[in-house]
Amino acid sequence: MILIIVIVVVLVLLVLFFMSSYNKLVRLSNRVDEGFSTMDVYLKKRFDLIPNLVETVKGYAKHEADTLSSVIAQRNMAKTSKDVMDSENKITNAIQGIFAVAEQYPDLKANTNFMDLQNQLKKVEEDIANSRKYYNALVREYNDVIMSVPTNIVASLFHFEKKTMFEVANASERENVQVKF
Template sequence: MVKYIVIGVVVLILLWVIASYNKMVRSKNKVEEAFSTMDVYLKKRFDLIPNLVETVKGYAKHESETLEKVIAARNAAKNSQNVQERIQNEAALSGALHNIFALAESYPDLKANTNFLDLQGQLLKVEEDIANSRKFYNAVVRNFNNVVMSFPSNIIAGIFHFEKQPMFEVADAAERENVKVSF
């Protein structure tokens, strides 16, 4: 009789371990999917930036430092080695893009250029998509981190090396400020 109780308890613990592990795998896959979705929008932004910079160059020749910073920030973000580095580099890129739009305020001809306006509109749409995908990614990461950090599933997470994932958030205090854009 005791033998069956022990076997039953062992089977229940084993089933719980399997269920917990599978839940963490599903959650981890959702995190990776959410990041990949956001990465698609980030790639769209990377592709738009050179066109935007070239358009601005024609009007703002002596503002090359601002444009070089945008390209450098784009390249750093594109070549990030891990999620944490990517988060920091994306924040720097967002700040650099705000500088281009601020620069455009100084050049009325540039603000009236249809190519610039089209690129700006596309970039603003992509930025909106990025913001939405960041929200989704952060929600998925929150759920995953809750599973990984909660007792008793944190025991399983430790055994199978599931680690807390970073949120995608604004890293720079200057980026938290509103940017004035007028048309």
């Protein structure tokens, strides 16, 4: 009789462990998705500001505006979170290039529309950087849990996959932007 009670208690504890672990993994996965969605909202806000910036810059630097316009097209083609991350890295570089162009054109640098857009974009870029940090922290926490014993057993049983952090794609994107005419 005691053996049956011990077996039932062990089974109940195992079921409670699996339920608890599964629920924790679901919560963490949802937080990662929420973190990505938050970041995507800021990326969309930046994306909405870019056409105004492009129109302002076009009169001063046609080549750079065309370059930025072509990079914007990549955002429209992004389907997965990996695509979004790749295209956003390219857009970030293009925006840095546009700001560098302002140094070459004193009239553009003094243009109030450009300055207002530049300030708005700088604020959005700060928000994006913060949301990337938040997203990456959530991904790290989630990945830590799915890779740790014993929750890794539950994660593998229910196909919880490792998530990708948002990071700079390659070393050349970490260098200063060079604008040449």
